[in-house]
Amino acid sequence: MTTTVPQPSATADPGRLSGLESRSVSAWFGSHKVLERVSLAMPAGEVTALIGPSGCGKSTFLRILNRMHEMVRGAALAGEVLLDDEDIYRHGRRPAEVRRRIGMVFQRPNPFPAMSIADNVASGLKLAGIKVGREHRDQLIEDSLRQAGLWNEVSGRLSTPGGALSGGQQQRLCIARSLAVGPDILLMDEPCSALDPTSTRRVEKTIAELRGQLTIVIVTHNMQQAQRVSQSCAFFLASHDTPGRIVEAGPTERLFSDPVDPRTADYVNGRFG
Ligand SMILES: Nc1ncnc2c1ncn2[C@@H]1O[C@H](COP(=O)(O)OP(=O)(O)OP(=O)(O)O)[C@@H](O)[C@H]1O
Numbered sequence: 001m002t003t004t005v006p007q008p009s010a011t012a013d014p015g016r017l018s019g020l021e022s023r024s025v026s027a028w029f030g031s032h033k034v035l036e037r038v039s040l041a042m043p044a045g046e047v048t049a050l051i052g053p054s055g056c057g058k059s060t061f062l063r064i065l066n067r068m069h070e071m072v073r074g075a076a077l078a079g080e081v082l083l084d085d086e087d088i089y090r091h092g093r094r095p096a097e098v099r100r101r102i103g104m105v106f107q108r109p110n111p112f113p114a115m116s117i118a119d120n121v122a123s124g125l126k127l128a129g130i131k132v133g134r135e136h137r138d139q140l141i142e143d144s145l146r147q148a149g150l151w152n153e154v155s156g157r158l159s160t161p162g163g164a165l166s167g168g169q170q171q172r173l174c175i176a177r178s179l180a181v182g183p184d185i186l187l188m189d190e191p192c193s194a195l196d197p198t199s200t201r202r203v204e205k206t207i208a209e210l211r212g213q214l215t216i217v218i219v220t221h222n223m224q225q226a227q228r229v230s231q232s233c234a235f236f237l238a239s240h241d242t243p244g245r246i247v248e249a250g251p252t253e254r255l256f257s258d259p260v261d262p263r264t265a266d267y268v269n270g271r272f273g
Contacts, residue, residue, distance in 0.1 A: 018084050018184035019044035019215055020065060020102070025079035026243070027060050027069060034060055036243040037079070040234050042185075047207060047216040049226040049252065052236030053273035057244030058219045061236070062187050065217060066102035067095040083184070100128045102185040103178035108194050109170035113163025117154050117173060120162040121145060124177045140180055147213070148176035149206040168199020172206055179210075186210065188218040192225065204229050223268055227256055235264045 020042040027035040035057045042048040050058045063069040064077055067088060080087045088098045103124075111120045121141045125132060132140060141158070145151040150172040154165070162173055171191060178186060188207075192200040207216060207229045220226050226233055233256075234249035248255060248264045259265045267273050 017044035017213075017215060018101075020185055020217065021082040022061070022065070023080040023082065025061065025064055025077060025081065027057065027064060027078075028076045029072065030074045033243040034238070035064075035077075036245045038236075038244070038246055040246060040249055042215060042217050043232060044215050045212045046232055047211050047218060047230040048232040048234065049230035050217065050219045050234050050236060051221075051223070051226050052244070052267070053238075054221075055244075056236040056238040058236050059189055061244070062104075062189055062217065062219055065185070065187055066104055067098045068104065070095070096128070100130075100181050101183055102187060103181065103183035104187045104189070105171070105174050105178055105191050107190045109167055109174050111162035111165075111170050111173050111177070114161055116159045117145075117162050117165070118158040120173055121176045121180050124180045128181045130181060141176075144176040144180040145173075147179050147206075147210065148172045149202065149209060150176055166199065168195050168202050171195060171199070171203055175203075175206060175210075183214060185215045185217065188216065190219050190221065193221070200225070223256075223270070227252060235259075235261075235267060237263060237267075 022038055022040050025035060025038045026033065038061055050061065052058055060069060065081055069075050069077055081089060083098075083101065088102070112123060115123065118141050121144050122137060142151060145154060150169060153169060162170065165173060192203050195203065204225065207218070210216060218229065230252045232250070233252040235247045235255065236244050237247045238244035248259060248261045255264065256268050259268060
């Protein structure tokens with residue numbers, strides 16, 4: 001199927017940004033319940049950080065937000081995820097359309113290594129079935145690379161392989177690839193965990209620049225990173241016999257400086273996890 005050309009987010013009207021909201025989301029892998037009634041508003045144009053110890057369900061929750069959870073054999077879920085007040089799980093809604101509007105960047109940069117930088121950016125369009133003319137394609141590639149903060153580093157070598165870039169550059173290339181289809185939401189699953197501190201700061205700068213242009217949800221184990229990049233934050237916790245839940249959520253500054261729940265205080269101060 002062919003869709004119309006996406007509107008690059010760089011030109012999006014900030015008044016029309018989309019937020020995301022989960023309502024009472026529970027999740028299972030087979031009979032193993034891993035999330036229990038997670039309700040969270042992820043405000044439009046903001047960065048929301050999901051924090052919590054390993055295994056508490058952050059990545060599962062993130063994958064539920066763009067219908068990737070259902071791709072796992074035996075996976076199930078309950079609840080609603082509202083994008084523009086409409087459930088992304090509404091009967092008849094196409095997962096591919098949801099994933100075009102809600103993009104995902106993974107832990108390890110995963111560009112097509114032998115494909116050129118330009119083609120890597122454009123590859124998302126092809127996968128999404130979006131056709132663009134040559135002239136518009138070049139502009140879209142430039143816009144996406146600029147938005148991802150990579151244009152100045154690669155503008156003179158767009159036809160060289162994506163695999164030749166540094167790890168941090170590859171991650172920004174993956175961000176550009178996601179941005180090319182004009183998503184409303186960008187999900188990021190520990191996007192800096194494979195990067196050195198300098199590359200991490202560069203990706204964080206990109207996240208800061210994207211804020212206000214689209215809505216971002218990021219999973220991070222790095223408490224400093226959560227404080228640097230996010231405006232809202234949710235703390236997840238699970239134990240051996242209870243599925244992951246949100247203990248506390250709210251403005252990042254408040255969650256770190258004045259947490260309500262003692263478990264949040266212990267976690268953000270590094271006393272466990
Ligand atoms: N594909 C899968 N099949 C079965 N169980 C899974 C699968 N993926 C995750 N789980 C289980 O679901 C629970 C939540 O895992 P998840 O990866 O969402 O947690 P997390 O908080 O993101 O952890 P981490 O911070 O280590 O990435 C864990 O008990 C995990 O073992």
